[in-house]
Amino acid sequence: MSESASSSTAEGSPTSEKHCEDLSPSKKIKLETTSASREVETKLEARLGGILCCAVCLDLPHSSVFQCSNGHLMCAGCFTHLLADARIRDETATCPNCRVEISRSLATRNLAVEKAVSELPADCQFCGQKYPRNSLERHETDFCEERVVWCQYHVLGCGWWGPQHEKSSHENQCQQPSHTGAQILPHLRRQNEANNEQKSIFKSIFSVLSLEKITFNDLQLKPYRTDEFIHKLFYETSRFTALNYQWVIKAHLNDNQRDPHLTNKRYLTYQVDDGFDNEVENLFIMFLWFINKLFYFSILFLMFLLVILLLFILLSF
Template sequence: MAEAPESEPPCEPLPSSSHELVAAEVTEDEGPLPKRRRMLEADASERLEYRLGGILCCAVCLDLPQSAVYQCINGHLMCVACFTHLLADARLREESATCPNCRVEISKTSASRNLAVEKTVSELPLECKYCTSVFPRHSLPNHEENQCEERSYKFSQLVVSHAVKRRYLDSLVRIVAGVYSLLVSALRSTHCGRARRPARRRLTSCRFACIGCPWRGPAHEGGAHEAACAHPNKSAAEVLEVIAERERLSHETMAVYNQVMDLLSYEKITFTDLQLKPYRLDEFVHKMYYESSRFTAFSHQWLVKAFVNRNQQDPTQSSEREITYQLIMKSKPMGTCTVQWVVVSGPLGEARLAARLAHHAFSELQPDAPPAVLPLVRRSDANRLLANKALHFRLIMFLCTK
C-alpha cells in the first residue's frame, strides 16, 4: 500500500490590513518599531498642519484667513479683506470682479461663505508669542491678552519739557503742589484701608494713573509695580504737564457735550437716509464719483456728492482709499442759510463713522460746502463701502437761525 502523504502544517492567514501587519511585526520585535512609529506619526501630523495651512490660505494674500472666508463657484478661497478689495477695484475700473485663480466672475451674490474652512482654520494650532505655548487660533487672543503670565509690558516714560521758564510756573506750582499732595495722600489712604482682593488674571492700571503713570498689566503684578512706581515721588512741577493735559481733555469733552446739547435744542432739525450711486466724470481719465438724488430740507433742494481719493489722478493705483463727501445746495436761497450737519452710519450703513460736526453758510455765491473726509473709524472700511453698489449713510442737519 502506498504511504499516505505527510500532512503539511496549516498556513496562517495573511493579515487583512496593514494595521494587522504592523501588529504582527510589533509582537516579533517590541524594541525600536514603536518608537519609530511614534516619530513617523509626529512627522505626519506636522506635515498635515503645514499642508492644511497651504491649502486653506487665501488665494490673493496667501495667508490664513482671520475671520470670514469667501469662495467662488469653483471653490477658490479668499479672505474677507481681499474679497472686498477685489470688488472695490472692479467698481473703480467699471469692470466685473474675477477670481484670481480661475477668472470666473465673483460678486456678493455669486460668492458664498465657507463655514467649514473658517472652523478648520480656527482650530489650527498657533504658538503664543510670549510663552511659546501652542493653542488653537480661536483661543489664542484671549490667552495672550488675559491669561499669559509671561507677557511683557513696556513702560513708557513721560517726557516732561524743561524749557518752560520757571518764573512763569511759580504761581502755578504753588497751587498744584497742594492739590497734588492731597491727591497722593488720598490715594495712599484709600489703598491702605481697602482689603486686598485676590489677584486675578486680568488687565488693570496703576492706581497712580491719574497723575501720569501709563502702566497697564496683569492684576497679579500690580502690587509689585505700585511699590516701585516713581510717580508718587515726583514733584509738582514734573506732573504739571500731565495735569494740564487731563484738564484739556476734560474741557474738550465738555465742549462736545455742550455743542451737542445746543444742536438738539434747535427748532429745525431734519435727517435723511441717503443712497449715493456711482457715476463717471467726463474727463480724459474717467474717475468715478458718487451722487445722491435730490432731497428737500429746510425748504431747499440739496444733494451730496462723494469722491474716492479726490487728490489722486487714478485711485486704482493706490491700496489706501479715502472717501470725500460734499453737501451742495441746488436751490437759490434768498439770503444766507447757515447749516450744521453730521454724518452717521444709518440703518443700512455697513461701516462705523465717527461723530464729526461740519458747518457752512450757504448762499447764492457759495452753494457748495467745502469737501470733507468721510470720518470712518477704520480706514479699511473704505473698500467695504466701495464693494457695494451704492453708499448708504444718514445725514442729520441743523438749521442755525439768528
C-alpha cells in the same frame, strides 16, 4: 496673583519645551515619539494652512471666509476689497482665480473653513508660544505672562509699563502712592483736560442730533465718468430734498487720482451742492458763453461791413 494660577489650568498645557528639560531617562523615549508626532503635526498644519488660506492675500483668514460659486476662498477683507475695486472701476467684480462673477449675493460663507482655521495654532505675539486661533485673543489679553501692562498707579502718574510677571514686583516698590497730593495734581489736571476734550466731542454730537431741523436720508453714491479727454471718476448721489432745498452729494476718490484701485490707501472727499445754486450757476455760465460768442460774432460782422464799405468806395471811383 490668582490670575496666573487660573491661566495655567484654563489654558491647558501649550507646546512648551521648558517643562520637559529635567525629565527622568525612562520618559525620554516617550518624549522622542511625541516630538516626532509633533513634527508630523506641524507639517500637517503647514499643509492645511496652504489649503485654507485666502486666494488673494495668501494669509489665513481671521474672521469670515467667502467663496465664489466654484469654491475659491477669500478672506472678508479681500472680498470687500474686490467688490470695492470693481465699484471704483464701474465693472462687475470677479473671482481672481476663475473670473466667475462675485457679489454679496453670489458668494457664500464657508463655515467649515472658518472653524478649521480657528483650530489651527498661531504664535502669541508676546510669549511666542502656540495656541489655537480661537483662544489666542483671550490668552493675549487676559492670561499671557509676557503681555505688556501698565502699573496700577498709572492713573496717579506712574509711567512704568512692562511684562505682566514683573508687574507685582514693581508695584511693591512703586513710589507713586506715597507721593503727596501736590505732586500728583499736575498729572490729574492733564487727565482731566483729556477727558473734557472727549466730553466736548460727545456734547457737540448730541447737540447736532437733537436739533429741531434735522432730516435723515439713505443715499447711494454711484460712479460716473467726466467727459474730459482723460476720464476722471466721481461719485454722485441722486437729488434729495432736505430743509426745503434740493441737494446732491458729490465725492471724489483720492483727490481725483487716475487709478485709485491700484493703491490700498483710499479716502473720499465730499462736496454738498444745493440744486438751486447749481441751476443759477449754470444759467450764469450760459450767459457768459453767449456774451463771449456775441463779442466774437460782432467783430466778424464789423469786418464784413468794412469790406463792403471798401468795395463800395473802390467801385464808386
